[in-house]
Amino acid sequence: MASAAEQLAANLNFAAFAKATDLQKRIWFTIIALVVYRIGTFIPIPGVDPAAFAQAFQQQAGGILGMFNTFSGGAVERMAVFALNVMPYISASIIVQLMATSVPSLERLKKEGEAGRKQLNQYTRYLTLVLALGQSYGIAMGLQASQGVVTNPGLFFVASTVITLTGGTMFLMWLGEQVTARGVGNGISLIIFTGIISDLPRIMFQSLALAREGQLNPFGIVVVAVVMLAAIVFIVFIERSQRRLVVQYPKRQQGNRMFMGESSFLPLKINTAGVIPPIFASSLLLLPSTIIQFAGMGTNVPEWLAMVQGQIGYGKPGHLALYGLGIIFFCFFYTSIVFNPEETADNLRKYGGFLPGRRPGKQTAEYLDFVLTRLTVLGAAYITIVCLLPEVLISAYSIPFYLGGTSVMIVISVTLDTVAQIQSHLVAHQYEGLIKRSKLRGSGAPKR
Known part of the structure; x- marks a missing residue:
């Protein structure tokens, strides 16, 4: 309901x-x-x-x-x-x-x-x-x-x-x-x-x-456009997906009244880390070579550094492999920072909540860590696919500008968040209207 x-x-x-x-x-x-x-x-x-x-x-x-x-x-x-x-x-x-x-x-x-x-x-x-x-x-x-x-x-x-x-x-x-x-x-x-x-x-x-000038393959543009549209649908689906853990609260007595136990949900997002992993991974990979080129040092690069740049340069297989590994690493690393299972389990115990079938405290924290680790595996795979696939297509069809999955993820995430913010303001306004109308009806009631 x-x-x-x-x-x-x-x-x-x-x-x-x-x-x-x-x-x-x-x-x-x-x-x-x-x-x-x-x-x-x-x-x-x-x-x-x-x-x-x-x-x-x-x-x-x-x-x-x-x-x-x-x-x-x-x-x-x-x-x-x-x-x-x-x-x-x-x-x-x-x-x-x-x-x-x-x-x-x-x-x-x-x-x-x-x-x-x-x-x-x-x-x-x-x-x-x-x-x-x-x-x-x-x-x-x-x-x-x-x-x-x-x-x-x-x-x-x-x-x-x-x-x-x-x-x-x-x-x-x-x-x-x-x-x-x-x-x-x-x-x-x-x-x-x-x-x-x-x-x-x-x-x-x-x-x-x-x-139109023949410098880009029209078929490549169509493929990139189709992949981007599919990525938008996929990103929206994943960003809206949650694993809801049931949280039960026991019965409580306040004065002479007994309140029945309530239940709520603890929502865990599949992508807890957001867009931080691809931003960090791409920055670490591309920043050194870009600084060397941008500073006009491209003609004085040592031979060993030129060889490394040739292997992990933008669009190269080595770059894509390291980019994917970097995304996976930062997904787990940043998720461990933004969500602390022990702190969450401790807060649930303070307010009297518990997960059905799990004892409050350490067992609850271990279960939260178990669930979050598996969600992060899915989230890391999702971000890696969304970010690497456009990079592969851009490299394959030699598109001379950046249009990566990171940009698409940011646009969709911010759009969903802004819509949620506007909706919350409207809901708060509706609540205020209901409260004012109830007060007016209460003040106009005949006194006995």
Whole structure:
């Protein structure tokens, strides 16, 4: 039988949306913030020759730069002020989460509730600044090393580039936090989502133009399109899938009343790690070779390093094998961070809940670990297939731009999350309306 919340959600319509003025304000705030972000992706940093940089970028458009360019909505290709996007913030968030599981002081902060979470967020901001400074400095030096890209190389160009790119990242971090607090959904995820969506029309027109000129096989484009559509359906099915463990609560007595035991569900997602594993795996594989090429060192690469690049370069069999192994490793690694079976079992015992047939405490934790391990095997296989299959097709048909399964996963995951956020706001508005109407009926009842 459907719960009250599910019944309300099923009855949502445009009339309910028209009455939810707070939700409308949140949506408008989100749209305005994302428009500001898109404007920033077209403002170039000073001192860079756009034509020379575009020519240098096309030489590595299929590598890690291509992936970052897709995530940033073309800001990397234009070397705009938002070229770094929110990648330093994402890296900093992951590093802080990893440290929170191994550093005792950070682990204590993690358990202190809201106050500890705010302090960890502050550490994340500081680390974001450090990473943004390091990455922007590396980009500035790489631009200078590329012949003809920088009009006036020197200390002033390096300083202005570092300040501009770091400031852009910090502004996007602040903008994402504002969208999270005043808008709809996770602001950082929506920024990445907007970048990917805005770059899709360019990729489609570029594909058609190359096919018309005979540089791309039309059959290859059709195959990639069909695979992408099938991947969308597959991703939606898996992301919506859950393993629900029944949680039983015993009978309890409150005053003279006896409340019967209740039951609920503990939902475990098949893909607990999300899109973090492919992002980490691809970054580790492609970043060193891309930095070498981008810094203009391609002609001075040692022989042993050139041989390694030839074996694990983008699209090579060695790269695909290491990419798949990296995804599997980070799936298990990140799942162990975001879900702690012992902590979950302890929380269930504190609130009097238990899994039928399992004793509270250690036995419950072992069972949760047993179930989660098998779900992670399925999740790792699912992410590996979704991410590797487009890479194989791109390499087989020599498609000169990035369009990977990671982008599709991010778009679908953020879309589902945003729809759920809007639905939760509408359900809350429906509840508020029911409560107000019940109070009015109660106040208007005749007194005895």
